[in-house]
Each structure stands twice: as structure tokens, then as C-alpha cells.
Amino acid sequence: MDELKRKTHGEPQGEGPRLEAEPLLSELHSQGHGSFVAPALDVPAVRAEDAIPSHLLRKESQGLPELSEPEVVRHFTRLSSMNYHVDKGMYPLGSCTMKYNPKLNEEVASWPGFAGLHPLSPLVGAQGALELMCLLDEALRAVTGMSQFCLHPAAGAHGELAGMMMVAAYHRDKKNEKDTVIIPDSAHGTNPASVNLAGYRVAEVKSGKNGCVSAESLRQVADERTAALMLTNPNTLGLFEEEVLELAEVLHGLDGLMYLDGANLNALLGVAKPADMGFDVVHINLHKTFSTPHGGGGPGSGPLGVNEKLRPFLPVPRVEKEGTRFVLRDHEPKSIGRIHSFYGNFAVMVKAYAYILSLGGEGLEAVSRESTLNANYLKALLAPHFELPYDRPCMHEFVLSGSRQKEAGVRTLDVAKRLLDYGFHAPTVYFPLIVDEALMIEPTETETKRELDRFAEAMQAIAEEARKTPEVVKLAPVATPVGRLDEGKAARELRLKW
Amino acid sequence: MTSYVGRSEAERKEMLHAIGVGSMEDLLDPVPAALRAKARIELPGAMSELDVRRRLRELSLRNIDPDGVSCFAGAGVYDHFVPAAVRHLLSRSEFSTCYTPYQAEVSQGTLQAIFEFQSLMCAVTGMDVCNASMYDCATAVAEAALLAVSATGERRILVSACLNPHYVDVLKTYCTPTNIEMVEIPEDAGVTDLAELESALGLGAACFIHQQPNFFGVVEETSGIGRLLSSSKALLVSCVDPISLSLLEPPSTYGADIVVGEGQGLGNAMSFGGPLLGFFAARKDYVRKLPGRIVGLTSDVRGRRGFVLTLQTREQHIRREKATSNICTNQALVALAATVHVSLLGEEGMREVAEQCLSRSHFAAECLSQLKGFSLKYDRPFFKEFLLECPVSAEALVEALFDEGILGGVPLSRFSGRAELLLVAVTEKRTRKEIECFVDATRRASERLPRA
Structure with missing residues (x-):
């Protein structure tokens, strides 16, 4: 522990072990504590039993807890203190792009003109919102080279699903008989899940020794039944798919489509445009590349961009400019239809657009360069201490293996938990599946050299501990609000509510 | 130019040296030169914070005030x-700038709050289990239909004509690629035509989806719907307004198998229709088929109470193409707003x-x-x-x-x-x-x- 103190923060992170867990709302409940006061009723009171047949009314109370406002605020403030978050420190979750979330963006999205707008306001009262959506579409086109974006998908996986539905609609329209989508073995789990929901079978293509998909191996899997190749580029190893243009040629030769999972777009800004790489359809993540906060698991936003080939199939309603007015268009005969109650996570779009304005074209180009610099620098610092299964220049992220530590009985999970003690969030672990004991590290451009150095020191210290005192690593975390949690018990006993 | 990057030229040089490359552009060598040559982003230059505010203010003023x-x-x-306290707590970066609680030991705040959300929504709907949230009500309806198809093996779903037409549209989009048949049960004077429902059920169905109060605002005779469904193997999917359930009987009492709804009204702004808050609750029989994240209670190595993501073998990152849904990121912060809101009220x-x-x-x-x-x-x-x-x-x-x-x-x-x-x-x-x-x-x- 002394070592740890000296090398990192000076003291363990978190609030230290707690004697008592934070009570649940139900445990804090006291009859009569509720302090909410509704405005005085200035219209005649209508009793439920007079307006609605009594057999349709609730007979028993719901049992919702009653707390005073100070009790509620303290409860959630105490809960918040048990979270690790980007404003506190480095959060190197691979493929999640946990970069700094600018505060300006939060503020503008909360302005009444945006936050208070009803989605079915007369269009004359929503012109600013519709224009913002068009401007964001234009900016995303400039970044990716695609022809048009649909901003409705509420998350990356939602974009994937809509994208795959468009692929299916395209082939139906052309009467192509297709039943398979090819996915590399390094792909995100959402890819095969989305493909399945869109009615296709998944075929896997293996990545080669260099971590990339070769045109040769693709040719062995692809045939006339291939609807699309779903590719992440840079892939989940952080490597640029060098043969991407050849892959596109193979697919297009079969009238298959190229789908880009844009989770890793943070490496591509001003570096390579998806349209130029031959992609027909791409989803990107505003909550990754365009800095909107992840919210503990949403709301995100997964805009879907297409080229001319797929444009007719985009979801509705479409936002378009007619003369000087912005309008919504519902009736598009070839569209896959509606995918969201309204137009997606509008507040997230406002934040992303503010970010794009702040950075401008050159600032965006700098993002990819600085994030690539950070990843390669950190890789260089960590390579002596961890196995580097693909020892090649990486883009914005890279993958280590904990295989050396595993020999000493320390698993990647242990390394990840020990990192929490050192005051860092852990990388993505056990993914991609093709790397044994994987640690997938994405530092993002907003980490400073000093922070990267500190992270590398912590990782080095853990590698040393794994050799000398493996039990210390296996017992981690010890400096967190709770110790290691029993996931098996949670799944066996299934207590999902109070 | 700001990219929110804190870096001096000297640091950049030092880092390049450590990597062993000469320049920033050398870092991009893995990318074919032909691609790089065309990659410039043709957008205007960077703007100051003040100018960004001015630009966005202009846009916001073109909306209704x-x-x-x-x-x-x-x-x-x-x-x-x-209430103001909802916005205050939501703006804490401990909640807003973290991600999905993959590392449970440093995410207990998010995890316990989701567990509380699940508990509150179960109390409101009367159901046994609830997930961590869905994108919105429309996609929750669609996922409910997919669950019903998977649980019953039937590929025909019945939908009340009194269901919000946008939800019907989204349902249609989700059903098209896998050829799930949608049958509309007509409306009779503002409510679902029960005679039509009865005969449609007779032909077999995965589920019947209705809304209470329905799209026209009408409180339907749910007891009649429940009776018809009880003698059918089709699941009853109820789409509800959680605020109405302080007065109306919970869907569990009329036999709902799955309850979905829109929770935006619980503590969230309208924001031109997003983010919204879909919720998905069900009878416990379907817990292993639920889409999305679920938080469960457990204990740590010293026996202290704690919370983790559970039943993850349903999910895409484990099951891949066999997952119950492809959902990953959901609407966690919006669900937190609902949790705080209901606690305050x-x-x-x-x-x-x-x-x-x-x-x-x-x-x-x-x-x-x-x-x-x-x-x-x-x-x-x-x-x-x-x-x-x-x-x-x-x-x-x-x-x-x-x-x-x-x-x-x-x-x-x-x-x-x-x-x-x-x-x-x-x-x-x-x-x-x-x-x-x-x-x-x-x-x-x-x-x-x-x-x-």
C-alpha cells in the first residue's frame, strides 16, 4: 500500500470501506416525511370515483416511499459519491471513447428553447430545432463523406439495427436473394445481435495474424447470399483495416453492402472518410466521438449515415428544407419506417452540435491525431510490462493481454479491479474475444501526458505486484466503496427489487 | 483552437520520441495515403465559447419560448x-459522466439507483421485474412484441387500433424484417373492439398490445380485455402512463404479462421528444427473456450489500446473435431522473x-x-x-x-x-x-x- 500511495494519488481512492451500506429508498421511507406540495387546486375537484368506473380504479396503495427533499438529496448525493466518472479521472474503456464532456454543451441543451420544446409543436414554432438537426446532418456529412444522416437512433445499437434493416430493405427492393451478413471475429456483440433482429444469419470471418481482415479470407466466406459486411474500422484491436478498399470491392462485386460500425470514429476525423473507404452505411456515436456524456449508460445517440444507394430507405420522418422553411416528411415509399417515438435524442444532438462548432474542422482533425498519439504513447509505456499480442502501430486504442500475469495466477479481472484501487477506471476487459485475457485501452485525446504517465505507473506497479505479491492483486479492490462483488450470487438469488 | 486537449509542443515531441516516430502525421501511416489525401473536414474554424453560445441562442430563439x-x-x-432537486442531482457529473456500470465496485451509485428505479416501477405497475430502461415507449412496445413471439412461438401479433400510431409504426418497422404478422384490432367508439379481439385471439397470437389510457385519452375496460386474454396463450402487453397508475388499477390486476410505458413525464423535459424513457416490466416468468440491462442485489467479499449487472447471459456482449435484444446503451440518466422524481413526490x-x-x-x-x-x-x-x-x-x-x-x-x-x-x-x-x-x-x- 505504501508503494501505491507514493506512486499515485498519495492515498487510496474512494471513500474507503464503509461500515454500513447506503440505505435503499424503501429503508429511508417514513410515513409523513413526504414534502412535495402541489399547487392549490383552482378548478373544481373531480374525484376519481366520479370520473372513472370504480372497478378500473386502484384499490391498494402503491407503497412508494415518502421522504423529505433533504433526505432525497442526501441519499442521491451519497450514492453519487460511490461512482467513478470522467470528471474525476481517466476512464480508459476501450471502444467507449470516454473523453471529457464540455460543460458549455450541457448548459445550452438545457435552455428552454430546446429543453422545453414539445415534439408535436406546430412546425413554425420548432424551426430552430429542425434547423439544428439539418446543420448537424451537414456537419456529419462533412466528417464522413456520406450523403445523408438520420439522427433518430437513440444509441449505437439502435443505429446498427436500423442500418441492417435498411440493408434488408435495399436487397428486398432489388429482389436480391440474400440471407447472410459477415462479421469479423473481433466485432462488438451488438453487431451479431442487430444482424439477427434484421432477419439475417451471421457468418464469421477470421481476422488474420496481423489483426485485420484480409480480402482473401473474406472471399472464402462471401458469396451471392452475402447481404453485407459489418466492419469496425479501426477494428476493436485499434488497428486500421488496411485492406478496407479491397474488402469493399469484394462485397460490391456481389452486390453486397459495406456497413461501418462507427464506434471507433474518434480515430478517423480528418484521417479517412467512411464514404471513401467504400462504406454504404455507417452509424456513429455522438456520445463517443462528439463528446456528449454517457450518463451511466445513456442517453446516447447513434446517427445513421448512408450514400445515395441507400438514401431512399432512411427512416422517417425526414427533416428537410423547403424554400426557407424546415419541414418533416413522413411519406417516403421505400423507407424502413419509423424507429423512434419522435426524432431521437434531440438534447444529445444539441450538445454534439455545440461541440462541433467549438472545435471546427481543424479541431476535429486534431482530435484523431491527439487520440492516436495518446494511444501509441501509452502502448509504448505499457509494452514492457504486458503482452502485446499485436505489436503494430495502433490508432486511438490498443489491446494488451494479461497472459503473462495469468501464469502467476493473476487474471485480467484482478488487474482491472486493482486499477480501481489505484484511482483509475479499468479498461474494457475480456474483449475482443480473440485476445486471451484482453485489456482494451482507449485513453482518448483529452488525457494529458501526466495522466497517461500516472496510469502507466499504476499498471507497471500492478504488473510487479502480480509477480511478487499476487494475492494483493487477487484481493482487489480494497479502496473502493465496496469490495469485490459476487456476481454468481446475484444471478442465483435474483433479487431485482426491494 | 480547442480540442479540449492540454498539451504543449514539448510534450508532443517527447511523446513522439517515446513512440519512435518523427511526426504526428507519421502516426497515421497505417492508413492508406489515398484515403488520407481526401480526408480534410470542410467545416468552418473553431469558435469561442461565447460565439457558440450566441449561435445556439439564435437557433433556440427560433423555437417556441x-x-x-x-x-x-x-x-x-x-x-x-x-422539481428543482431533480435537475440539480442529474447535473452531478458523478452520475452524468460515467458509463454503463461495468466495474461495479466503482459504480454503486448508478447501480443502486437503477435497482431503486426497477423497484419503483414494479411498485407502480404491480409487476415482478423491470429492466434498467429502454430508448422510449415505442421501442419498448416493439421489444415486448419480440419477446412474446419468442416466448410463444407464434408469429402473429394483435395490436389495438387505440395504440399511439407512432408506436404502431415503430412496431411495424421492427416486425418487417422477420416477417412477423401484425393484425390491427379495430376501434369501436374510442375503445378496442372486444368482439373483434375475441375472434382474432381464436386464430392464435403471440400477444395483444393495448394502451391504457389509450391514445385518445380514454380509460378502457381493461377487465374485459384481461378476461379474453386469460383463456388464450397470447401474452397481454399493456402500454401505460405511469402517472395514471396512481389512480388506475395496476396492469397486474387485469393479467398483464408485460407492461411497458413512457416515463418522460417523471422528472424529464420534453426536449423535442428525446431523450425519452421507455420502461419494460414483466411477470417473473419472463425474466430470462427481458431485453437490456438488469441490476441485482448481491454482497461483496465481506458480506456487505452491493449491486451488479445481472443475468448478463441474455445480453449481446455474451450471447451475440442469440441475445434477447441488441440493446446496449439505454437511457440510464433519464431513468435516474424518474427515480429522483418519484422519490421527491x-x-x-x-x-x-x-x-x-x-x-x-x-x-x-x-x-x-x-x-x-x-x-x-x-x-x-x-x-x-x-x-x-x-x-x-x-x-x-x-x-x-x-x-x-x-x-x-x-x-x-x-x-x-x-x-x-x-x-x-x-x-x-x-x-x-x-x-x-x-x-x-x-x-x-x-x-x-x-x-x-
Whole structure:
């Protein structure tokens, strides 16, 4: 522990072990504590039993807890203190792009003109919102080279699903008989899940020794039944798919489509445009590349961009400019239809657009360069201490293996938990599946050299501990609000509510 | 130029040296030169914070100023009151700048809050289990249908014509690629036609999906629906407004198998329709088929209580193409807002809000239906929303009211409905004065506008 103190923060992170867990709302409940006061009723009171047949009314109370406002605020403030978050420190979750979330963006999205707008306001009262959506579409086109974006998908996986539905609609329209989508073995789990929901079978293509998909191996899997190749580029190893243009040629030769999972777009800004790489359809993540906060698991936003080939199939309603007015268009005969109650996570779009304005074209180009610099620098610092299964220049992220530590009985999970003690969030672990004991590290451009150095020191210290005192690593975390949690018990006993 | 990057040229050089490359552009060597050559982003230069604010202010001012407008629009998104403490807690970066709680030991705040959300939504709906959230009600409805298809093996789903048409549209989108057949159960005077439902059930179905109160605001005879479903193997999927459930019987009492709904009204802004909050609750029989994240209670190595993501073998990152859904990121922060909101209001406050919606909407309906040529389309019980038949085009009426600072409802023409129908929602926020202004402005506008 002394070592740890000296090398990192000076003291363990978190609030230290707690004697008592934070009570649940139900445990804090006291009859009569509720302090909410509704405005005085200035219209005649209508009793439920007079307006609605009594057999349709609730007979028993719901049992919702009653707390005073100070009790509620303290409860959630105490809960918040048990979270690790980007404003506190480095959060190197691979493929999640946990970069700094600018505060300006939060503020503008909360302005009444945006936050208070009803989605079915007369269009004359929503012109600013519709224009913002068009401007964001234009900016995303400039970044990716695609022809048009649909901003409705509420998350990356939602974009994937809509994208795959468009692929299916395209082939139906052309009467192509297709039943398979090819996915590399390094792909995100959402890819095969989305493909399945869109009615296709998944075929896997293996990545080669260099971590990339070769045109040769693709040719062995692809045939006339291939609807699309779903590719992440840079892939989940952080490597640029060098043969991407050849892959596109193979697919297009079969009238298959190229789908880009844009989770890793943070490496591509001003570096390579998806349209130029031959992609027909791409989803990107505003909550990754365009800095909107992840919210503990949403709301995100997964805009879907297409080229001319797929444009007719985009979801509705479409936002378009007619003369000087912005309008919504519902009736598009070839569209896959509606995918969201309204137009997606509008507040997230406002934040992303503010970010794009702040950075401008050159600032965006700098993002990819600085994030690539950070990843390669950190890789260089960590390579002596961890196995580097693909020892090649990486883009914005890279993958280590904990295989050396595993020999000493320390698993990647242990390394990840020990990192929490050192005051860092852990990388993505056990993914991609093709790397044994994987640690997938994405530092993002907003980490400073000093922070990267500190992270590398912590990782080095853990590698040393794994050799000398493996039990210390296996017992981690010890400096967190709770110790290691029993996931098996949670799944066996299934207590999902109070 | 800001990229929110803190780096000096000296540091950059040092880092490049450590990597062993000469320049920043050398880092991009893995990318074919042909691609790099075309990659410039043609966008204007960086803007100062002040200029970004000015630009966005211009855009926001081209929208309705909600502070100067009385909102009577609903159809899925409502103008409910949000206490200041909700916004305050949501703005804490401990909640907003973390991600999915993959490392449970440093995510107990998020995890316990989700567990509390699940518990509260179970209490509200009467169901056994609830997930961590869905994108919105529409996608929750679609996922409920997919669950029902998977659970029953039937590929035909029945949908009430009184379900929000946008939800029906999304359902259609989700059903198309896998050829799931959708059958609409017609409406009879504002409610689901039960005779039609009965005969459709006779032909076999995976589920029947209905909305309570339905899209037209009507409180349906759910006991009748429940009875029909109880003798069928089809699942009953109920789509509900959680605020109404402080007064209405919970769907569990009429036999719902899955309960979904829109939780935006619990502590969240309207934000032009997003982010919203879909929730997904079910009987415990279906817990292993639920889409999305679920948090479970457990203990740590020292026996202290803690929370983790559980039943992950349902999910895409483990099961890949065999997952119950492809959902990954959901609406965690929006669910947190709902959790805080319900905690602040409590049982009594939630009931008070529901009662005020009932009283205020009935007052508005009473006043509006006394205007010449206006009437309630359906003489049925309603909760906070009702369908008004107008002597003029509803769209023209809404536009005329808009000039007076009133968002007078949603013309059904926006849902391809008849032009003279207006869907009016009245929440606890609308004062008597606002309602009276609305009624008066409606009277004046209708005298001016051409007859429908």
C-alpha cells in the first residue's frame, strides 16, 4: 500500500470501506416525511370515483416511499459519491471513447428553447430545432463523406439495427436473394445481435495474424447470399483495416453492402472518410466521438449515415428544407419506417452540435491525431510490462493481454479491479474475444501526458505486484466503496427489487 | 483552437520520441495515403465559447419560448412539473459522466439507483421485474412484441387500433424484417373492439398490445380485455402512463404479462421528444427473456450489500446473435431522473399530481365542449387527455392559438387522423387562468376560421 500511495494519488481512492451500506429508498421511507406540495387546486375537484368506473380504479396503495427533499438529496448525493466518472479521472474503456464532456454543451441543451420544446409543436414554432438537426446532418456529412444522416437512433445499437434493416430493405427492393451478413471475429456483440433482429444469419470471418481482415479470407466466406459486411474500422484491436478498399470491392462485386460500425470514429476525423473507404452505411456515436456524456449508460445517440444507394430507405420522418422553411416528411415509399417515438435524442444532438462548432474542422482533425498519439504513447509505456499480442502501430486504442500475469495466477479481472484501487477506471476487459485475457485501452485525446504517465505507473506497479505479491492483486479492490462483488450470487438469488 | 486537449509542443515531441516516430502525421501511416489525401473536414474554424453560445441562442430563439406558452399538447410527451432537486442531482457529473456500470465496485451509485428505479416501477405497475430502461415507449412496445413471439412461438401479433400510431409504426418497422404478422384490432367508439379481439385471439397470437389510457385519452375496460386474454396463450402487453397508475388499477390486476410505458413525464423535459424513457416490466416468468440491462442485489467479499449487472447471459456482449435484444446503451440518466422524481413526490405527491391532472383536464373538457360547435369525440372516462371534435380544422386552430402563446393540443392530422380532431392534454401545471385563456382563444379563433 505504501508503494501505491507514493506512486499515485498519495492515498487510496474512494471513500474507503464503509461500515454500513447506503440505505435503499424503501429503508429511508417514513410515513409523513413526504414534502412535495402541489399547487392549490383552482378548478373544481373531480374525484376519481366520479370520473372513472370504480372497478378500473386502484384499490391498494402503491407503497412508494415518502421522504423529505433533504433526505432525497442526501441519499442521491451519497450514492453519487460511490461512482467513478470522467470528471474525476481517466476512464480508459476501450471502444467507449470516454473523453471529457464540455460543460458549455450541457448548459445550452438545457435552455428552454430546446429543453422545453414539445415534439408535436406546430412546425413554425420548432424551426430552430429542425434547423439544428439539418446543420448537424451537414456537419456529419462533412466528417464522413456520406450523403445523408438520420439522427433518430437513440444509441449505437439502435443505429446498427436500423442500418441492417435498411440493408434488408435495399436487397428486398432489388429482389436480391440474400440471407447472410459477415462479421469479423473481433466485432462488438451488438453487431451479431442487430444482424439477427434484421432477419439475417451471421457468418464469421477470421481476422488474420496481423489483426485485420484480409480480402482473401473474406472471399472464402462471401458469396451471392452475402447481404453485407459489418466492419469496425479501426477494428476493436485499434488497428486500421488496411485492406478496407479491397474488402469493399469484394462485397460490391456481389452486390453486397459495406456497413461501418462507427464506434471507433474518434480515430478517423480528418484521417479517412467512411464514404471513401467504400462504406454504404455507417452509424456513429455522438456520445463517443462528439463528446456528449454517457450518463451511466445513456442517453446516447447513434446517427445513421448512408450514400445515395441507400438514401431512399432512411427512416422517417425526414427533416428537410423547403424554400426557407424546415419541414418533416413522413411519406417516403421505400423507407424502413419509423424507429423512434419522435426524432431521437434531440438534447444529445444539441450538445454534439455545440461541440462541433467549438472545435471546427481543424479541431476535429486534431482530435484523431491527439487520440492516436495518446494511444501509441501509452502502448509504448505499457509494452514492457504486458503482452502485446499485436505489436503494430495502433490508432486511438490498443489491446494488451494479461497472459503473462495469468501464469502467476493473476487474471485480467484482478488487474482491472486493482486499477480501481489505484484511482483509475479499468479498461474494457475480456474483449475482443480473440485476445486471451484482453485489456482494451482507449485513453482518448483529452488525457494529458501526466495522466497517461500516472496510469502507466499504476499498471507497471500492478504488473510487479502480480509477480511478487499476487494475492494483493487477487484481493482487489480494497479502496473502493465496496469490495469485490459476487456476481454468481446475484444471478442465483435474483433479487431485482426491494 | 480547442480540442479540449492540454498539451504543449514539448510534450508532443517527447511523446513522439517515446513512440519512435518523427511526426504526428507519421502516426497515421497505417492508413492508406489515398484515403488520407481526401480526408480534410470542410467545416468552418473553431469558435469561442461565447460565439457558440450566441449561435445556439439564435437557433433556440427560433423555437417556441416555453416560458411564454401554455402547453396542452401530449400524445406521448407531456409538460409535467419537474422539481428543482431533480435537475440539480442529474447535473452531478458523478452520475452524468460515467458509463454503463461495468466495474461495479466503482459504480454503486448508478447501480443502486437503477435497482431503486426497477423497484419503483414494479411498485407502480404491480409487476415482478423491470429492466434498467429502454430508448422510449415505442421501442419498448416493439421489444415486448419480440419477446412474446419468442416466448410463444407464434408469429402473429394483435395490436389495438387505440395504440399511439407512432408506436404502431415503430412496431411495424421492427416486425418487417422477420416477417412477423401484425393484425390491427379495430376501434369501436374510442375503445378496442372486444368482439373483434375475441375472434382474432381464436386464430392464435403471440400477444395483444393495448394502451391504457389509450391514445385518445380514454380509460378502457381493461377487465374485459384481461378476461379474453386469460383463456388464450397470447401474452397481454399493456402500454401505460405511469402517472395514471396512481389512480388506475395496476396492469397486474387485469393479467398483464408485460407492461411497458413512457416515463418522460417523471422528472424529464420534453426536449423535442428525446431523450425519452421507455420502461419494460414483466411477470417473473419472463425474466430470462427481458431485453437490456438488469441490476441485482448481491454482497461483496465481506458480506456487505452491493449491486451488479445481472443475468448478463441474455445480453449481446455474451450471447451475440442469440441475445434477447441488441440493446446496449439505454437511457440510464433519464431513468435516474424518474427515480429522483418519484422519490421527491412519494406516494402522496404522485397521487396528488394524478388527481390534479384528472380535475384540470375535466375542467378544460367541460369548458371546451360548451363552445359552439365543439364536443368531446367520445363520451368515455378519461384521465388527462381527451379528443375534441372541432367545427374548424384542428391544425388551423392550433396555429391561430399559437399566435396567442397557447400550444392548444395535437391535431390528429399529424397522425393521419381526421382534420377536425384535436387531442388535448392537461397536466397539473395548467392553471385555471391558462385553461380559461385557452377556451376563450379557441372560441374567438373558431369564429374566425372557415368551417371544416
